Amino acid sequence: MEVEDVKISRKKPIYPVAPGLFKYLKLYQRDGKLPMSYFDLLNFQETMPVVDKFGNDTFWETPLYPPYLQDQLYDGLKIIYAQLKASGNTRIVQHKIIDRIEYCAFGNTRPFRIRIINRLNDVYDYFYIKQADASRIYGLELEEILSPNQVNYIYDRDTLVEEHIVGIPGDLFSKGRMYTPDYNQTRIAKEFVKFNERCIISLLGDMRAYNFVMQITPDFDDFQFRIRAIDFDQQFFEGNPKVYMPQFFKENFPYVKLSMEHLTEKTVLQYQQEERSSIVHRVRSERHRIKDLRDASKTQQLSTEENIKQLREGYAVFHQNENYHKCKTMTDIVELNVKNVIRQVKL
Numbered sequence: 001m002e003v004e005d006v007k008i009s010r011k012k013p014i015y016p017v018a019p020g021l022f023k024y025l026k027l028y029q030r031d032g033k034l035p036m037s038y039f040d041l042l043n044f045q046e047t048m049p050v051v052d053k054f055g056n057d058t059f060w061e062t063p064l065y066p067p068y069l070q071d072q073l074y075d076g077l078k079i080i081y082a083q084l085k086a087s088g089n090t091r092i093v094q095h096k097i098i099d100r101i102e103y104c105a106f107g108n109t110r111p112f113r114i115r116i117i118n119r120l121n122d123v124y125d126y127f128y129i130k131q132a133d134a135s136r137i138y139g140l141e142l143e144e145i146l147s148p149n150q151v152n153y154i155y156d157r158d159t160l161v162e163e164h165i166v167g168i169p170g171d172l173f174s175k176g177r178m179y180t181p182d183y184n185q186t187r188i189a190k191e192f193v194k195f196n197e198r199c200i201i202s203l204l205g206d207m208r209a210y211n212f213v214m215q216i217t218p219d220f221d222d223f224q225f226r227i228r229a230i231d232f233d234q235q236f237f238e239g240n241p242k243v244y245m246p247q248f249f250k251e252n253f254p255y256v257k258l259s260m261e262h263l264t265e266k267t268v269l270q271y272q273q274e275e276r277s278s279i280v281h282r283v284r285s286e287r288h289r290i291k292d293l294r295d296a297s298k299t300q301q302l303s304t305e306e307n308i309k310q311l312r313e314g315y316a317v318f319h320q321n322e323n324y325h326k327c328k329t330m331t332d333i334v335e336l337n338v339k340n341v342i343r344q345v346k347l
Helices: 019-027 038-042 067-086 134-146 170-176 185-202 250-262 265-285 287-297 305-319 322-326 330-346
Strands: 046-051 057-064 096-103 112-118 124-131 153-156 159-163 212-218 223-229
Touching (some): 067 124, 067 159, 134 153, 134 185, 134 330, 185 250, 265 287, 305 322, 305 330
Antiparallel strands (some): 153 159
């Protein structure tokens, strides 16, 4: 494995949801009628910076709303939470209050993070309101289909509501917890290899350590680890193949170093093959859904011609497969990736 300072070319534009994708979202019940939109939350007067417990800037801000508007927003946000978590059953928010709204102007979709608290026991949860972006939605759907993870979200017009993905941010885990004595470093390295393989196949880009979380599950004799992506803004947009390979980001060097220390070339190949086999099983069980997603994606622009040309040429070299030169869209490349995986597993 290698590490280098991979650059994202420029800020990706927001791609609207085209009719084909909208039809897909209705078919698979990802759409909904929300009581408010993302743009309603933009009606704040000013913001205050949010700092962590050590006084460091978090890149999030607290928007300040007029009192009359804040009450309306809070009522709407509780209904949205009920739609996300309980199919609209508002009984689950009867004893909940919106604790705070936070805004990040740093990200592509300029998300809002909502913290909601049960006032009976102080248990809290988060969810996100974002500007709807077609490529991000495709990323969420590919995560649902090709990874072992389920994603929960609602789309309505210009608005995307996403469930909070629980876990330790990858950069914090690598700095403070990776070498915990009770943790098996080989298992962590194994999971990073599998995560790297999933990103290469699904064209999920910019998976630097702060864009994924580590989920840790105690087992009866050890701990299990799973890396989950939390940012899908760079789904098959960039033309540089290394953008889709987490191993090349300098922010992921601790994971690469761990893999080099605890894995051999033979075990890396073994774990890559395991992940490919898992993807094949998922594709077979969701073959109709992935076909519908592919058909929807071909009806709209999701990248530039320059990026598509650069990526198909780069993947042709990486995979030593001239068929990539025939790909006309980013989803053609994903489809060929999946077909190659199926062929490799059959061999």
